Amino acid sequence: xxxxxxxxxxxxxxxxxxxxxxxxxxxxxxxxxxxxxxxxxxxxxxxxxxxxxxxxxxxxxxxxxxxxxxxxxxxxxxxxxxxxxxxxxxxxxxxxxxxxxxxxxxxxxxxxxxxxxxxx
Amino acid sequence: xxxxxxxxxxxxxxxxxxxxxxxxxxxxxxxxxxxxxxxxxxxxxxxxxxxxxxxxxxxxxxxxxxxxxxxxxxxxxxxxxxxxxxxxxxxxxxxxxxxxxxxxxxxxxxxxx
Numbered sequence: 001x002x003x004x005x006x007x008x009x010x011x012x013x014x015x016x017x018x019x020x021x022x023x024x025x026x027x028x029x030x031x032x033x034x035x036x037x038x039x040x041x042x043x044x045x046x047x048x049x050x051x052x053x054x055x056x057x058x059x060x061x062x063x064x065x066x067x068x069x070x071x072x073x074x075x076x077x078x079x080x081x082x083x084x085x086x087x088x089x090x091x092x093x094x095x096x097x098x099x100x101x102x103x104x105x106x107x108x109x110x111x112x113x114x115x116x117x118x119x120x
Numbered sequence: 121x122x123x124x125x126x127x128x129x130x131x132x133x134x135x136x137x138x139x140x141x142x143x144x145x146x147x148x149x150x151x152x153x154x155x156x157x158x159x160x161x162x163x164x165x166x167x168x169x170x171x172x173x174x175x176x177x178x179x180x181x182x183x184x185x186x187x188x189x190x191x192x193x194x195x196x197x198x199x200x201x202x203x204x205x206x207x208x209x210x211x212x213x214x215x216x217x218x219x220x221x222x223x224x225x226x227x228x229x230x231x232x233x
Contacts, residue, residue, distance in 0.1 A: 031219075032219075033219040035221070035222075037224075043208060043226070043227055043229075044224065044225075044226045044227065045163070045210060045212075045224035045227075046224075047221060047222075047223055047224070050221045052219075091162060091163075095219045096219075097219045106151070106153060106165070106168040106170075106175050106176035106217060107153065107155075107165025107166075107168065107176060107178045108153075108155075108163070108165060108222060109165075110162035110163050110164075111162060112161075112162050113162055
């Protein structure tokens with residue numbers, strides 16, 4: 001079965017520091033998708049990025065960047081020059097689309113989340 | 121464009137009562153998902169619907185049922201509520217089923233007393 005591990009339960013940094021959130025996944029499928037979601041204190045789940053298993057290009061969006069490495073089954077997320085508004089719980093999630101999951105399972109498998117605290 | 125709408129946003133019920141949560145997906149999204157997030161936990165997939173038919177099932181208790189209507193909105197019905205059902209319930213929608221991006225609603229916070 002698929003699994004997502006976010007080993008960092010909580011990270012606290014001072015504003016303007018760079019911070020990397022780790023995500024390691026397990027799947028038997030060759031076709032899968034990885035996601036990052038942000039959950040601020042208000043509680044909603046905000047979509048950040050979706051990456052398919054065939055696209056290992058790193059992606060940068062403003063202060064956010066993602067590093068996908070199939071060789072280590074990792075999909076890490078870096079925030080550059082962190083700001084107080086980045087404080088939230090960040091979830092990494094996996095979705096499978098291949099034969100082992102019966103032709104595609106709908107539900108996302110989430111990691112336990114990393115609580116990021118940015119101190120002013 | 122409007123996002124996923126969920127109602128009510130907050131709900132307080134007594135044990136053994138029944139609750140109904142509603143979800144209105146993003147326009148033209150044909151797949152709806154329900155998740156349950158307990159305090160300090162990650163969201164757990166409950167059930168999904170594609171084109172008004174049940175598509176996939178996760179860890180949904182037998183006391184819960186759901187359906188998707190002709191206008192694509194969905195309802196999650198929860199009966200014989202237990203204290204452990206207190207959680208944040210999210211609805212998400214996607215353009216099509218499977219691995220498309222799921223966009224989440226703001227959630228319904230259910231408290232069972």
